[in-house]
Amino acid sequence: MVNESVATALIIAGAAGYFASAVLFAAKKPRAAQPFFVSAWTVNAVIFIINWVSGGHAPFANMYHVLSVLPLVVLPIELFLAKTEPGLDWMKWAFPSLCGISLVGTLFMDRSLDWSLNPALDSPFFVPHVISYCVAYAMCGVSFIMGIMFFASWEKKDRCLSAAHELIRIAVPFMTLGMCLGAVWAEEAWGIYWAWDAKETFSLVTWLIYLGFLHLMRTKHRSTVANIVQMVGFIALLGTFFGVNLLNSVHAY
């Protein structure tokens, strides 16, 4: 059993590693940055394992769990993009930044490790549904950072928008998969694919906005309007992730 102070120390160490990596990437020192990123990711993986062992089930069931899993999906994607999209190397600093922000967020959540899994979550769809959304949300988070850079003019606008486009092209299939898995799961649990629950509807709004962005990127309006749409999509995503807990929803956790 690991007590809360150890968990807090690991979170702070992990977040510090991610931010150090982000600073080094931004300073164009990728050789120094990557080991920090991998080390922080390893610490993050230890937090994940502790949560799994302590809870006795896959740790995807509350906000603390999900925020500590979210950074874990980022490093594999960063490595994937390094292979497939070498043109995106310049914005690598955004990946560990998002991981650090996410891990710092866990410090503000209820970090109770003895969380009982309710019967509805005892399903084979639970883990792939959450992981799909984690991948999508992580990519949307990085694309939002690109959106801020677009307006802040720290980089060329075209470059920022293209990076956001590439990231959202990864996010949307995973978001679609997560939504479809959720629908199949709901049918197995309650007999209905879609219940118009507040979180479901918010996730539909988020998905539609990102679909709108992808369609928009195929027209000539590939500039400020498209960037605004993807940034609004991320605000809707935050509504889905955090805001809906304030509403009357079976998905509030």
Place this chain on the structure above:
Amino acid sequence: MKTRLRISVIAILVFAAMMFAAVLLAELTELPVYDDPFTISGLALLAFLTVICCFSKRWLTLKNCGFLICHLGLVLFLASAFVWYVWGSMGVMSLYAGGQSSRVAYEESDDGAVRTMEMPFAVECSGFEISYHPYRYTYAVLGGSGYEEKGTAELTESGFDCGRYGNVPAECAYGEDGSLKTQIQYENLLLTWDGEYPAVKQYAAEIAFSDGGVETVSVNNPAVHNGWKIYLMSYSAEMTDSGMATAVNFQVKRDPAVGFATAGLILCPIGTFLLCFRPRGRKEGGADGE
């Protein structure tokens, strides 16, 4: 081509805005805003545009496969929702252990009356079981300055596992009358139960069909019988003539479009992956008008 793309963008974003307004309206007014004419019209428009997209590709190349599959999946899912709305049936049934019924309540009218329908077979609830998560105690270890809290441990058949601080046998948890102790002192450990009862882990009902067959249903594991699907929804303790009894609540459904829905939900993500992850040998978007 470009006009249709622009219309699609506008339709998608307008529908997203409508849904955003609907979720807030539903929250504030508790009105059934999702089956009002505006929402249905929006869905119909999206379905129409998606159908047009399905026929927009002249040649079935590998490049176009993802595009076609994801749009086709969406159309199939929306079509299944329509078929379900028109020809499907769904209702609830409440049974006590040993009780049997073929009647399903499926609609409550404005005056509070419940309409019922008959299934072609009766369902008997022949058993019901609830399992709980284990009791959880906080353990503290005796040190120089008294007891110091170290963590929590679950009560299992073998007792409490307090990690490197040792184990506590299960029999220490019970008093002489068999009730759980709120505090347990064992060697240098002090275990305390906060009085909170453990949450339900799972519940399951055994159901027997009048035309033969027995199945166990639990949350996430419905039973399928002669085209009907039976879900275990909830349970409640109720007072009956013979004392307290557990009423087990089932949802019963017959969905003629389940194949379409499943196909749609499989095709849509597959198509989206193919579309978004296809090799990018040329510069995307712009005026290619796809």
